[in-house]
Amino acid sequence: MDPLSIDNPPDIITAKAAAIHEAMLRESRQMREPSFRVIGTDDLARLFRLYDEQIFAGWLSRTVTEKAAGPVIFRLSSTMSRAGGKTIEHRHMNADGSRHIHFEIAIASRLLFMTFGDIDRPVIVCGVLCQDRLQAMQRIMEHEIVHLIELLVWGKSSCAADRFKMLASRLFGHSQSTHGLVTPRERAAVEHGIKVGNWVEFEFDGVRHIGRVNRIHHRATVLVEAADGMLYSDGKRYQKFYMPLPMLKAVGTGTATDR
Ligand SMILES: [Zn+2]
Known part of the structure; x- marks a missing residue:
C-alpha cells in the first residue's frame, strides 16, 4: 500500500x-x-x-x-x-x-x-x-x-x-x-463585541486606561499611549497590557480619545 x-x-x-x-x-x-x-x-x-x-x-x-x-x-x-x-x-x-x-x-x-x-x-x-x-x-x-x-x-x-x-x-x-x-478572536468579537483595532477602556491597578486592541489570544493585548512606554513602528510610545476580555469595554472605534 x-x-x-x-x-x-x-x-x-x-x-x-x-x-x-x-x-x-x-x-x-x-x-x-x-x-x-x-x-x-x-x-x-x-x-x-x-x-x-x-x-x-x-x-x-x-x-x-x-x-x-x-x-x-x-x-x-x-x-x-x-x-x-x-x-x-x-x-x-x-x-x-x-x-x-x-x-x-x-x-x-x-x-x-x-x-x-x-x-x-x-x-x-x-x-x-x-x-x-x-x-x-x-x-x-x-x-x-x-x-x-x-x-x-x-x-x-x-x-x-x-x-x-x-x-x-x-x-x-x-x-x-x-x-x-x-477562534478566540472570533469568539471575542461575538461575545464581547471586541475586535483587533478597537479602542477599549479598562481598569488596571486601580487606574483607568484607554488603549487599542493589538492582538487577541487568550487575552487581548492592549496598547496604551505612554510617554515612558516602548517605541512602536507608528512612532508613538505604548505600554502593553494583557487583559482578560471580560475586563474590557469597547469605547467606540474612532481616533484617539482623551485620557
Ligand atoms: Zn497544514
Missing part, C-alpha cells in the same frame, strides 16, 4: 470517514456524542489508528516504526489558538552522536470545543462542511496525516504547496488547507 498511489473517489471518502466516525463513538470511553464534551489523547491515538487501518492498511504505523524511534506521540493543545493542528518532527542527538527522530501530532482541542458551541454558523474544515465536532476533528487529523506522509516520504511538508493539496484531495477530498474553526 503506497499512500501516494491512492486516489479515492468521493463516495469512498465519505463512506470511510463515516465508518471511522461511527467506530470512534463506539470505541471511545470518553466521547459520548458526535459533538463530544470530553476527549483524551487516547482518542487521538484511536482516530489515527482507525485511519491507518481503514485507509492505509497499516502503512503509516509501519513507516513510522521504520523511520522514527517510537510511535507517533499525540497531544491535545489547549493553547493553540490559530492552527487547528500541528505535526512536528522532533530530532534528537544520541549520546554517541548519531541521531533519532520522533513525530508528534497536536490537535487544538480548545478550538474544537469553541466550535459547535454557542456560536452557530456553518463550519467548513479543509473545504469540507462538517456537522459536528468529531467530523471537524477528523478533517484536522486527515490534514495532519498528509503532513506526516510528506515528512515520512520527503522529510519536509507544506500545506501551501501543490503536492500537499493534491495528496489531501486524493486521500480525503480536501479542497482547502484552512480549518474554519471558531
